[in-house]
Structures are given as C-alpha cells and as structure tokens.
Amino acid sequence: MTNAETKATLSFSDGSPSIDFPIYKGTVGPEVIDIRKLYGATGKFTYDPGFMSTAACNSSITYIDGDKGELLYRGYPIEQLAVNCDFLETCYLLLNGELPTAEEKVTFDATVTKHTMVHEQMQFFFRGFRRDAHPMAVLVGTVGALSSFYHDSLDITDPHHREVSAIRLIAKLPTLVAMAYKYNVGQPFVYPRNDLSYSANFMHMMFSTPCEEYKASDVLVRALDRILILHADHEQNASTSTVRLAGSSGANPFACIAAGIACLWGPAHGGANEAALNMLKEIGSVDNIPEFVRQVKDKNSTVKLMGFGHRVYKNYDPRAKLMRETCYEVLAELGLENDPLFKLAMALEKVALEDEYFVSRKLYPNVDFYSGIVQSALGIPVSLFTGIFAMARTVGWIAQWNEMISDPEQKIGRPRQLFIGSPTRDVVEIESRTPASK
Ligand code: CMC
Numbered sequence: 001m002t003n004a005e006t007k008a009t010l011s012f013s014d015g016s017p018s019i020d021f022p023i024y025k026g027t028v029g030p031e032v033i034d035i036r037k038l039y040g041a042t043g044k045f046t047y048d049p050g051f052m053s054t055a056a057c058n059s060s061i062t063y064i065d066g067d068k069g070e071l072l073y074r075g076y077p078i079e080q081l082a083v084n085c086d087f088l089e090t091c092y093l094l095l096n097g098e099l100p101t102a103e104e105k106v107t108f109d110a111t112v113t114k115h116t117m118v119h120e121q122m123q124f125f126f127r128g129f130r131r132d133a134h135p136m137a138v139l140v141g142t143v144g145a146l147s148s149f150y151h152d153s154l155d156i157t158d159p160h161h162r163e164v165s166a167i168r169l170i171a172k173l174p175t176l177v178a179m180a181y182k183y184n185v186g187q188p189f190v191y192p193r194n195d196l197s198y199s200a201n202f203m204h205m206m207f208s209t210p211c212e213e214y215k216a217s218d219v220l221v222r223a224l225d226r227i228l229i230l231h232a233d234h235e236q237n238a239s240t241s242t243v244r245l246a247g248s249s250g251a252n253p254f255a256c257i258a259a260g261i262a263c264l265w266g267p268a269h270g271g272a273n274e275a276a277l278n279m280l281k282e283i284g285s286v287d288n289i290p291e292f293v294r295q296v297k298d299k300n301s302t303v304k305l306m307g308f309g310h311r312v313y314k315n316y317d318p319r320a321k322l323m324r325e326t327c328y329e330v331l332a333e334l335g336l337e338n339d340p341l342f343k344l345a346m347a348l349e350k351v352a353l354e355d356e357y358f359v360s361r362k363l364y365p366n367v368d369f370y371s372g373i374v375q376s377a378l379g380i381p382v383s384l385f386t387g388i389f390a391m392a393r394t395v396g397w398i399a400q401w402n403e404m405i406s407d408p409e410q411k412i413g414r415p416r417q418l419f420i421g422s423p424t425r426d427v428v429e430i431e432s433r434t435p436a437s438k
Pocket of ligand 1: 234237268269270272296303305306307309310311312361363366367368
C-alpha cells in the first residue's frame, strides 16, 4: 500500500472547515480514501450499508476485477490454476503466497492427509442431530465443536498454532461434510483413506459403504477438484467478512469458520447453488420458462433467477465459464447429455442471456448456475451443495483470518450507525402508556 499523488478533500456546505484525506494505491484495482480520522476530526461517520464503496481491510490474497471478469489467487489467473493445479496446491498457494515446489507439495499433501480423521467422540455430536437436519446446520455445530478438541493449538498469537489449526480445518472439513451426508441417509460413517487424493477421498467417504468400495473415474474426481478450486476464495465476500469480523475479537479459528459457514448458508451467497437447482426443478419443463421469466421480471414478485447476477462481476463470472466446461465434461462422462434438467438449464440460460431485462442489468450466469448441475450429476444431494462450497471456502476463510491476525494494524471490527430511533425519553406508568402502532 503506497500513498497516491492526490489527496481527497471533503468540504461542507455549512461552512465547516474542509478536511484532507490520504489516498492509497494497491498493486492493481481501485485506490482507497483513508477516512479513519474522519470521526475524530468532524464528528461524522460515513454511511455505506452493504459496503458498496468500502474497503474493510488490505489484503494480498485474492483480486477480482468485476468489469473484466478477472479472478486472481495470489496473482495467478483462476483459468490457469483450474487447469494446471489441484486443490491442495491451490490451498498451499492461498495460505503461503506461492505455489509449492514438488517437494513442498509432497510434504503439504501428506500433512493434510494425516489430519483427515476426526476425534471418535465427534460421532456423538452427529447423533444429537435429527437425521433430517440440514447439513449446513450440522456443519455450523460440528465445526464450532472442533474448538473443544484442540486446546493445544488455540493460541492465535502463535503462528505455529495458527498453521496447525489451518491444516486441521482443511483436512477435516471433507470428513465432516461426508459424515453429515452419511448420517442423513442412515449409512455408517466411512473413515478417510490416506492413499487417495483430497477429492477422491471425499468421494470415497461419501459413496463407499462397508459392503462396497466406490471407485470414481478421473473425470469425476477432477470435476470435484475444480469445484473446490473455483470456490476456494473470493476476496471480502459476506462469509469471509464474517470470519474476519468474528476473528477480530480474538475468537478461535474453529468458531470463526463456523460463523463463516452460517453466513455462507444464505441463498444470496453459498445457498445459491441449492436454490438454483431447486428453481430448475420447480420450473419443471422448457415450456414453463416464459412464465417463469415473466415472474422474475415482475416488479411485484420476489422471484429471482437463481445462479444469475453478482455483486462484483458485471460482465461475466470467470468461474462460471470454467464450471460450464466441467458441466459438459461430466455429463458426457456419465452419458447424461440429454438429462432433462440439464436441457432445461441450457434453455433457461439462452433465454436469459438474450432478454433485455437481464442484459441491461448486467446479469450473467454465476458459478452456482452450473455447479449445482455438476454436483447433482456426481451424486451429491442438493441439500449438501452449500456444504461442498463450505469445504472449498474453508481455505480462503482461514488464509484471510490468518492474514488479519498477522496484520499489525488489526483492530476489533466495530461499525457504527446512523441512529433513526427515538431520542431520550422517560418511562411512564403502565396505565398511561399508548399501544405501539402495528
Ligand atoms: N434475478 C432477477 N433480477 C435480479 C437478479 C436475479 N438473480 N439479481 C439482480 N437482479 C436485479 C435486481 O432486482 C435489481 O433490479 P432493479 O435495478 O430493477 O431494482 C438489479 O438486478 C440489480 O441487482 P442488485 O440486487 O442491486 O444486485 P446486488 O449486487 O445487490 O446483488 C446478488 C447481487 C448476487 C445478491 C443478486 O444478483 C442475486 O440475488 N442473485 C441470485 C442469487 C445468486 O445466484 N447468488 C450467488 C452469487 S455467486 C456465489 C457467491 O459468490 O456467493
């Protein structure tokens, strides 16, 4: 972060003295106006609900140019990472800032692999849930519960403790997600296998049973790995900001990631892939698309085209392009090219991409429009889609959390407000009170 040549001057129409603010440049992307001294100097706050114009931190992990449709992890374009690297290499990159050498990769993969088992006691947490509990509810609970098992590494001021926690989280999330699934369908939990890759092991824990070993084809393992790479980090989105805010109070990493999972669950964020697939099922057939699109465009309806639109990407989502490719590969591998749901999705995509409503608002398919179709083809139930997203995003959350804790300027996050409630008033006797208007 360096000072820009210009300064920002804020002046007031009531004659109060104007005030100068420094402007900082990043390596790429928009400059920022440092308004930290604003309140002290003027007694005024900025007002930016939804953080439309606010950089909440500095970061060197992920860069997005929404207009260009560019996503970089530590400077590397997502298109190159998705084709040349596997998910654990991507994790190493996000955590350490550089891609691993061959030797570093062997050590890192082995370290993660050796942490995939969860404490045997964890299964009793699962047994406390209803069998039909939503997997995200189970994950919020069980990931938070991990903090009760690892008191040996919860000193967040110790970089080694932070590293151990990061490895544990990345390694154990697939195990917990698969356990949530197995518990839901009433099958025995399947232990991880150290001879398999990260993604192949996850598929093994999901689909093997004590009676029969599941063998996934390379195309399917690679597809899952790509889903994980594409969802690994996304700058200061809602769940990452939640993790940072929770972590800013000094909370332990397992609790912070549980907070991120809770935020991710919402349909405007990670829940969108589940919502997109449910939407396709509700539309039901290509014939119903015009009526559905009419409802989406109706100002008085709340129906949205799920899997379309993004706060940052206003031309296209680069992840969507890669996921679309994977979608075609997986469906071809499984002989599902004529799957009615896929045909419906492609027809809906075509209608929306040509419709003035979506074009004028720059609403394009996002990664979730396709990732639900891919996951469904892999045999993953719809209710687990957001859990897969959480598994992928854990590395991004923990890398961002670690970056924040290591930042000497880090402070507890404490936004302020524009208060619009009642000013001071006195409590009156109950007989004299007027009913609240409904
Ligand atoms: N369907 C119909 N209209 C939409 C949609 C949509 N999916 N998204 C935005 N709009 C309209 C919106 O009604 C508004 O119209 P108008 O100007 O007439 O009032 C206009 O487009 C601008 O939308 P906005 O709500 O100001 O945009 P935003 O940046 O606040 O919202 C979003 C971004 C992702 C929450 C929203 O596009 C959305 O809800 N999309 C569907 C859910 C979804 O797919 N989310 C996954 C995002 S990608 C995964 C991730 O990174 O988490």
